Amino acid sequence: MEVQAHTTPESRQALRSYLRNRRLTTSIHQTITTQTLNDLEEALRLLQGIHHPSAAWTEEIEDFLAKRVPTPAQNPAWALPGLFAGE
Numbered sequence: 001m002e003v004q005a006h007t008t009p010e011s012r013q014a015l016r017s018y019l020r021n022r023r024l025t026t027s028i029h030q031t032i033t034t035q036t037l038n039d040l041e042e043a044l045r046l047l048q049g050i051h052h053p054s055a056a057w058t059e060e061i062e063d064f065l066a067k068r069v070p071t072p073a074q075n076p077a078w079a080l081p082g083l084f085a086g087e
Helices: 009-048 055-068
Strands: none
Touching: 009 055
């Protein structure tokens, strides 16, 4: 690997250009990702708020959401199923 003791104006300009382009690319990707996530969250909120009279339509929405929205993990401190059934 070649080591330069001194930089030239051309090498500094090339480095500035590279870093500027890299920042722009990263910024564009972050913007697109953020907009996409916002759109998906809004779509999920809309789907969760739909109250359609058709049971089949509701089941489709619930199935869709079940695949995409993680269900909360059960708390291991909860009682075992059927533990209090005899009461």
